[in-house]
Every structure is written in C-alpha cells, then in structure tokens.
Amino acid sequence: MGVCQTKSINSKKLNTSTSQTHIRIKTEVTEMSDNMPRRRLNLQIDPTKSCDNKTSPLSEGVILTQRAKRRITLKKQGSNNYTASTCSSNHILLPGCAFKKYSLIRKKQGNHSISIISNNITGKIMQLETFRKDDPECVNYIEWLMRNKIDHPNIIRISEIFQDNKYFQVVSEHFDDNDLSELIADGTKLSKPEVSQVLNQMMQAIHYLHQQQIFHGAITINSFSYQKKQDGIFVKLSNLKGIIIKLEDDLEVVKYTSPECIYHPKQNVARDVWAIALIGLTLKKGVLPYQLPHQLTQEKLRIIVKNHVFKFENKKDEAFKEFLSHSLNKNSIKRVNLEQLLNFTFITKYQQKLKSEQELLLSNILEAKPCCLLQQLIIVFLVQEFNWEQYLQIQKLFSEGDIDMDGLISKAELIQLFQKYLSIENIEDKIDKLFQELELEDEINSNLFLALTTSRRDVLSTSNIEISFEILSLNTSEITLKGLKKYLNADSDEIKLELSRLTDDSNSLNKLQFAKILELMI
Template sequence: MGCTITTKYRKKSEEIFISNINEIKIDPGLFVNENKKKFQDVYRAAQSLSTGIYGEVKTCFHRETGQKRAVKILKKDLMRSELEKTFLLKEISILKSLDHPNIIRTYEFFEDLKHMYLIMEYCSGGELFTEILKRQNFCEGDAAKIFFQILSAVSYLHSNGVIHGDLSPKNILLEEKKGSLSIKVIDFGSAMLSSEKNKKLPKNGKAYYLAPEVYDGIYNDKSDMWSCGIILYILLCGHPPFDGENDEQIISLVKRSRVQMEGRIWEKISSSAKDFIEKLICGPSSRLTAQNALKHMWFDTKIKSAIEKYHIIEAMQNLREFHAPNILKDAIITFVTSQYASLKETKELREVFLSLDKDGDGKISKEELLEAFKNTIGEIEEIEIERIMGEIDSDNNGFIDYTEFLKANIDTKKLLSDQNLKLAFSIFDTDGSGKISAEEIKKVFLCDQSSDENIWKEIIKSLDVNGDGEIDLEEFKALVKLNYNSM
C-alpha cells in the first residue's frame, strides 16, 4: 500500500511508558484502530444515507455479527492538500477519545488505495434537520429534551478541550425513528482542539450557524454556543433567526447579533425560552458557556425525568457490588461493551446514567455518586464512595465515564458470548497466529518499548494454563467466563 494517511496516525507520541500495572488506563478508545483487513471482507455496504465533499455515508452490516452500522467512505484523491489530510487524522484522533451517550460512537477504520472507511454506530431516526422540516417546530418540552442532550455533548467536548466547529441540525441524528428523541452529535471533520493556536474557519455549514467573531478570525468554545443558540431558535419556530438572499446579507445580520422573536408562534413560547436564546445568540463576552447553559431555568420546568426510581436503585446496587477484574479481563469487557452492546441492552441504562449526571457534563463525579446513593439507598460513607470509584474508574480520570457505567450494570453473561469473545481475541491477537503474546498485549495498551517487560509476562503467566508462554482462544474464554459475579 505504500505510505498511507494512517501511517501518520500511528505515532510514537501516542505510546505510554508503564512501570506498574496500576498505571494502565482502560478506555474504549484503545480499541478504535485501523483494521488491516479489507473493508469488504468485514462489512457489507448497503444503502446510501448522505453525500458530502469527500464521499458518502452508507449503512453497512458486520458480516460476522450481522450488526447494522454506518460507514463514512472518503475518497482519498479528493483530499489533495496536507491540511485536508491533517483534518481527517484529527477527526479520527478526536473520535477515539470520546465516550458520551449523546456523541456518535466510532468502532474502527479501514484504508485501501482509494478510500478511507470510518465505521460508526447507525441511527435509524435520521437527521434532526429532516425532523424539523416534518414537524415545522417542536413543543417546548420536546425541544428542551433534545437541546439538553446537545448541550450535554457540547459541555463534555469543551471540558475535554474539543471544539466541534460545525454544529447544526444536519449534524445531529435522532437515534430512533419513533419514541425517545435521543440524539447523537456527529461529524467532527471541522473539529479542533482548544489548545490550537491557529484555528481555521469551518468549511461547512450555513452562515447563520457561525458566530460573528468567527468572521473576524476568532474561534473558540463560545462559538459553538452561538451555533447551539441558533439550533434552539430553529427547534422552537422552525426557521433560522437571520434571513437573507445570500451569505453576505446573512453575515451582516449575524454581526449585529439582534434576534427577533415576534409573531404568532413566539406569543406561545415561554419567556424563559426567549431569555435562554438571548443569552446564546449574543456577543461572546455575554454568551453562556455550555456548563452554565445546562443550569438555565428553562430546563427546570420543561424536562421531567421518566426514569422509575427502582431502575436507579438497581443501578446503584450494581455499582456498589462491582469489583474490578484483572487488567486483561477489564480490557476485554470494555471492548465488547463499547463495540457490541446493542441499543436494546443500553437504552435504559443510558437514561439512568443521564439522570445521575446532574450537571450534564457526560460523566459521574464523586459528588454526584454520593448524592445518588443518599437519594435512593440511603446514607453512605465517603470512604465507600472512594472505594466504588476506584473499582469502576478504569481510566483513572476521577469520574465514572459512560462505558465504565455500562460495564458495571450491563448483563455481562449475555454480552460475553462465544462470538463476541472470538472478536475480542482477534483484537489482541494482532499477528493472527491464534495466540496472544506479551508483546501483543503491550501493543494493544499502547505502551512503549521501554515499559517494564515483567508486567506483560506476569499477565500472560497468570492466565497461561498450558504453560507455553502465550494465551490461546480457550484460555482467553476461560479467563472471561470465570466468576461472572466477581465483576
């Protein structure tokens, strides 16, 4: 294949030095990697969902599991400049790092001579934009439910140093055709890191979604919040706040930042909703941050939790009883949970997770966990909260992230089927030999060559039943299926 785009992606700087097994961090991003097989051998592409500048998005089916996913197929010959290739690499890197119930999950990617293939979860509800056209506008209750999820995703991104750069109803998907109004933020092709010094303007999107300061070359997290304000305005009335015959006229109106909320439809909309819009579609110094926007009074009256208390109590008991497995078993369960848990298996748990995440930042803090226990099971000592966090927080970031919450609550026995374990085994068996070596485990955990070799040898030794210095498929299955309840 020669030098490929993703050759640059596999950088030495990603590798981590490990001197102690407790330093290993387990998160879903470890398993979002380039699959060396041909895309066509692993997936069957099907219906086209959308087209873009560099290619199209299609539905696809995993040949081994039958799981329906989406694939973003990018034509490499259309990415002529180094900058365009850099943005693709950055998109992959950002997608790997994200773990939030309202952000699209990415599974793996492929590359051949002509194309890049990004495999993502499939959302049957289609674009929020299409739903707006169909409904014309949302009632405040439905708009609030959708908008809170958008803000939660944006707050999570900003807290992790990521600016989306292209928020619009076209880049928000409804998870299902009917029912829940659960959404997923997609398309990180214009995303950037807040630490970047030279931020380029997004290439995509309508002029009114871009904040006035963007046209002066300033782009930061407040610019995303302007886009959020435009989305809320459209959700409530069905059309954008600025209208012009061309982008030049729209940009002129955007720079004035004056929003009209008049007419029959706005007479029915609450004063708190209008106040919210005015605090988002305004100058950057007055504009709300995502975290502050989640606390706006409009949500207090418009969002009511539909989660039954017994579901929350059950989840809290599962968290309390969870015991961290050994490092390899934890990695396997993380892989299977993040890659193969179905919507049916996670839907209810996601709603519980979001109800526990009181500040809406996409993760559960010690304080939120403590409050949840007090409100459901009863008083609990802080030292017990510390113990629970220590068992569940496998990436050691001080929070319970979404996948970590799922691992502690999902029906593990059902999820860890022979088929899923075979797929997990292939992730660790990087050379396809049918056995996992210490070197292969080290590669999966992105640890550099100078890391202590004894760590990996000890992992192998503790699981190597036949004493050949490697782990075969049967030993691998035995490891995971031993003592389900010990997790």
C-alpha cells in the same frame, strides 16, 4: 446476523398466539396485491457468508483509547499506507478494505458518502464513511480521531478505522438517517418541552467536548441526528469531522456562525454556544429566525448574520427568554457557557423524571399487542440488530424474573417481577388477562418476553424495517423461507408453517407485506 439465542426445544413452549391473531395478520397480508412491480434492491450481501458465529453482534474492532498525551502523527509508508507514530500501541490503523469484514446494505439517504453496512460474521449494523488519503484535511481528521477518545451517549461512537491504498474508512455506530432539520421540514414547530429536551442533549454532547478542550466551530442544525423514542426525542452529534475538516464558506455553516466569527473564524466556546442556541430557536419557530432573500449569496448572508440583533423583550415565557438572551447575546464576552446554560430554568424545568429501564420494559408488556411466532422471531432479530443495549437489558430482566432458572417465566414469577418495580393495582388480574389473550398456560419463553417488553415503536422505524427487509430478502424483492431460516434461529418446520399460514401458501413476503406484518405489532 443477529439470532434468537434461545432456540426452542419443545414446540409446546413456543407461545404462539391465538388463532384470531393469525387470522388478523393473514387477512392484512393477503389483501395486498401479489402483482406489485418487482425491483432488485442494491444490496451487496454475500449469501454464502458464514453466520455460524452467533455471539454478541457488537463489532469486535478497535476501541479508540483515551486521549493521548502525545500527539499522534500518521507516517507515510510504502504503497501509500500510513502507520501511527505514538508511544501507545493501542492506536492502530487496520490494514485492508473494510468490505472484507463488512457488506454494503445501501448508501445513506441524502448523503451517499456514508454507507450502511453489516458485519459479515456478527451481522451488526454499522455505518461507514470514506476519506481520501491525498487530502491533508482528511489525514488530519484521522490523526485527530486516533488521538481522542470520544465516548458520550449523545455522540456517534467510532468503532474502527481501516485503510487501503486510496482511502481511510471510518466505521461507526449506526444511527437513524434523520437529520435534525427534518423535525421542522414541513413547517412543524416543536413544543417548548421538546425544544428543551433537544437542547439539553445537544449541550451535553458539546459540553463533553469542551471539557476535553475540543471546540467544534462548525455546528449546524444537521450536525445532529435524531430518533423519536417512546420517551421523547433522542439526539446525537453525528458530524465529528466538521471539527477538523472545515467548510467555512458553506452557507449552512455561515447561517449558524456567531456574529464575531463571520469575518474572523475561530473555534471556541462562545461560537458553539451561539450555534446550539440558534438551533433551539429555529426548532421552536419552525424556521431559521433570519429574513433571508430568495437570491442568497455568501456575502449577503454574512452581512445579515453579522448585523442581526435578536430582541427577546416581548417573549412571554420568562424561562425561554432568559435562556435566549444569555446564549444569543451578540456580545460574545457576555455569552454564558454550556455548563451554566444546562442549569437554566428552561432546561431543568422540562426534564421529567424518566422511568427506569425495568419500569419501561414491564409497562410495555401490558400495552403490547399479541403477535404470532414469526413476528416474535423478527422482532428479536430487529432488537438485536438495532437496539443491542435494550436487548441486553431485556435479557437481564428475563434472568431476574426466571427465579427457578428453567428458561421460562411463570405467571407467578412475572407477577413478582411487576411487584418489585411497579405499583399497579390488580396486577394479578392484568397478568391473568394477558395470559388469556396470548392463549398461554403458565409460562413465557425468552423470545415472547422480548417481543412483549421491547419498545416496539422505537425499533420498528421505517429505516430499520427497510434495512431488515434488504437483509432477510437476500438481495431479492421478496423474503422467502431461505432468508428467514438463515437469520432466524428457530426450527425450520415451524418457520415454514408460520410463513405458509400468513401468505396462503405462497411462502414469500414482498416489502409492503413485510412492513404490514411489523406495523401490526405497534
């Protein structure tokens, strides 16, 4: 499991926070009832698994190689196993069940065909989807995955493919459980800047596929998942299988099908452009822009989509009107492609200059609330599990600031780091105040530095908190010293002391208490 890789040598260097911080957290935790109903969580993590390997939590599995020049086909061997036939030896199917390497945490909410899993050695959180070997479309999809290297920041990344006697098991990166439609689930309408930001990312992902002559042809609003981050909404294409495994009669697919493809389905640029633009309009209106009857059949829906004509003449926003009129043009020949749409004013004018990673991380320091040692250790665990990329950025920034390479950043070194990346008036006074609030003398260790710099709202999502509770509680209804000692690499006596302080010597945290401790950091 993810570990705090800078273990304390001297307790004086642990940077515990003020007694006021302990009192505040303890008060919040102990106010919660200890008589809450207990329930066992459906967590199948084997607590006897070794976690001695404390290297990178990235899965060490197969990285799918670049798009093959020759078609890969799966040849059936004995015992219902397949081998990949290709000139490249890099295209392989890993034998055996994925659960020899991973442990089940839970099924994905709203889609029980997808499981949230963790690597038994590294603890890296991933997700797994199973496909039947006796389904020709599933076999075609596995062939397609092995034939194409899909590597884009706005597309879910495939890590490994396993096979047992009955199933293929596709392991991919874990992204939050949020389908894009949840942004408007309660009738909420996105602002134009938000719509522009989401459209830009969706178009970047699908344009990347188009550049490889891959056309989706089954895009719906829930082909994408999202995370709300500090600098906006982050979107990824999470439904790759729809490219191969077709559900043309599915009502959701029909809703986002372009008129010319209603009775003559095809996969091409024009169809994908229509679907993305319609998703953008839906996010802006808060509802799909069709008048749909309560008794909706496939044929009724097909007729509505086929005959509907969008009219944008009365729209006041000229930039949005231009975007919609060129992307939702009923004449597919006049519909522009994604490369052109990415340069339309509605997309470009809302693309704000984003802060550099260093600017963002350092800005977080001045806004972060004080935290106790246990909170520090848990936030390090969470960042390693759910935001490995930012963890690496923080480690790099810490190394840059640690000029004398003593494993600590002094007040003077921190001021220098700020002055290198940010122009903040009276930064020396602000750093002085920070050190006073944290009751620090003159140095910060790497754990506290990470706890201060990380984007807390991003990593402390409801989904991440729930998953981490299930891991740290070792398949029980409470987190105890045993789970904390297993996954937090710090002195056992220090963890025990912190847990005792926060829980009035009960030495356990239920789910609500655990969530509260983390929410106090936001």
